Amino acid sequence: MTRIYAILAVFVLALGLGTIYVMTLGRNDDDQFAQCRASQIAGGPGSIGGPFELVNAQGETVTDADVITQPSLIYFGYTFCPDVCPLDTARNAEAVDMLEEQGHMVTPVFISIDPDRDTPEVVGDFAANLHERMIGLTGSPEQVKQASRAYKTYYKAQDKSDEYYLVDHSTFTYLVLPGHGFVEFFKRDDSAEKIATQTACFIDAM
Template identity: 60%
Template structure:
C-alpha cells in the first residue's frame, strides 16, 4: 500500500512539473514578450488599454491612435499631487532618458485624473518641467474616466471644506504601450521600482517588438 501511494504521489508530481514546463515553454513560444514579463494581468494583456479621446496640453482633441504612435510610458496622476505623482513622473522621465541612451525612443505620457484643475496650460507647465517630450493629456470628466477605465486605473476625489484644495486617491502604475502590440506591461510606483530597473525591463520588450 505504501509503495502504491508513493508511486501515485510521484506520478502526480511528474504531471504537475510537466504541466508547468508546458505552460512556461508554451507561453514563451506563443508570446514574444514571455521572457520579459514580470507581472500577470487577469484576463491577459488585452484586458488593458483601448481607444480614448482626450485633450492635449496644446488644447487639441486627440485620440489614442494619434498620440500613441510610438512606444509610450503612460501614467495617470494629477499635477496638484503633493508627492506620489511628481515622484513617479520624474522616475518615468529618468527611465526614458536611460532608454534613449540605449537607442530606444519612448514617449512619457501623463494623463490627469483631475481635469477640473489640470487644464492644458497647467499640464504643459508640469510636463515641460519634467521632460521636454512628456505629453500631458486632459479632457472632460467623462473622457478622463473612460481612459482610466480602459487602463483599469482607480481614482476618487477626497471631499474637503475648500472646493479648490483637495486630494485625489488613485492607483500608481505606469503602462508600457507599443504601437503594434498595445499594452504589454505595467510597472509599480517609484517607491518600489527605480528608474534603472524600469528601463531594464522596458528595454526587454522594446528589443523584441
Template identity: 60%
Template sequence: MKPITAILAPLGIVVIAGAAWWLLRPTDSDQFAACRSTEIGTGVASIGGPFTLVDENGTTVTDADVFTKPTLLYFGYTFCPDVCPLDSTRNADALDLLQDRGYDAQAVFISIDPERDTPERVAEFTDLMHDDMIGLTGSLEQVKVASQAYKTYFRKEEDGDPEYYLVDHSTFTYLVLPEHGFLEFFRRDETPEGMAEKTACFIDAAK
C-alpha cells in the same frame, strides 16, 4: 485473458499524460514572454483601449495619435503633493536611460483632475519633467473612459477644500507599444534602471 481493467489502465495513463503535456506544453504565441515580470489576472488584452482626450496644446487627440512610439503611461494630477511628482520624475529618469541607449520612446501623463488641470497647467507640469513627456486632460467623461480602459482608480476628496482638494488614485505606470497596446505595468517601487531594462526588452522583442 487479462481483465479489461488491466488493459485499459495503461491506456488511461497515456491519455492523461498526453492531456497534461498539451496543457503544459511550451508555446511561442507570446513573443514577449521572456520580458514579462507581472501577471494580469484577466489577461493582458483586458488592459487598454480607445480614448479621446485633449493634449497640452489644446488639441483633441485619440490614443492612436498619442501612442506613436513606446510609451510610459501614468495617470495622476498636477496638484498632487508628493506621489505624482515622484513617480513622474522616476518615469522621466527611465526615459532618459532608454534614450541614452538609442531607443525612441516617450512618456505620457493623463490627468485625473480635469477640473483644475487645464491644458496649460498640464503643459507646465510635463515640461518640468521631460521634453518628451506629453500631458493629456479633457472632460471628466473623457478621463473616465481612459481610466476605465486601463483599469485605474481615482476619486476626488468629497469633504476637502473646494480649491485645494486631493484626489485618491492608483499609481501604476503602463508600458504601451504601437501596434501592440498595453504590455506591462510597473509598481511604485520599480527603479528607473529596472523600468528601462524591461522596457528595452519589450521594444527589442517587438522588432
C-alpha cells in the same frame, strides 16, 4: 552492469524532460514578449488599454493613435498631487533618458485624473517641467473617465469644497507599444533602472 547503466540513462533522460516540462508549464509560446514579462495580468494583456480621446497641452483633441506613435510609458495622476505623482513621473522621465542612451526612443505620457483643475495649459506646463518630450493630457470628466476605465485605474476626489483637495488614485505606470497596445505595468517601488531594462526587452522583441 550494462543494464544498470541503461536504466540510469533512462532515469536521467526522464528527469531532464520532466524539468523542461515544469519550466515551460504555463508559458505561452505564441507570446513574443514572454521572456520580458514580470507580472501576471488577470484576463491577459489584452484586457487593459484601448482607445481614448483626450485634450493635449495645445487644447487639441487627440486620440490614442495620435499619442502612442512610439513605445510609451503612461501614468495617470494630477498636477496638484503633493508627492506621489511628481516622484513617479520624474522616475519615468529618468527611465526614458536611460532608454534613449541605449538608442530606444520612448514617450512619457501623463494623463490627468483631475480635469476640474488640470486645464490643458496646467497639465502641459507640468509635463514640460518633468521632461521635454513628456505629453500632458487632460479632458472633460467623461473623457478622463473613459481613459481611466480602459486602463482599469482608480481615482476618487476628496471634498472639492476645499480648493486644495486631494485625489486618491492608483499609481501604476503602463508600457504601451504601437501595434501591440498594453504589454506591461510597473509599480511605485520599481526603479527607473528596472523600468528601463524591462522596456528595452519589450522593444527588442518587437
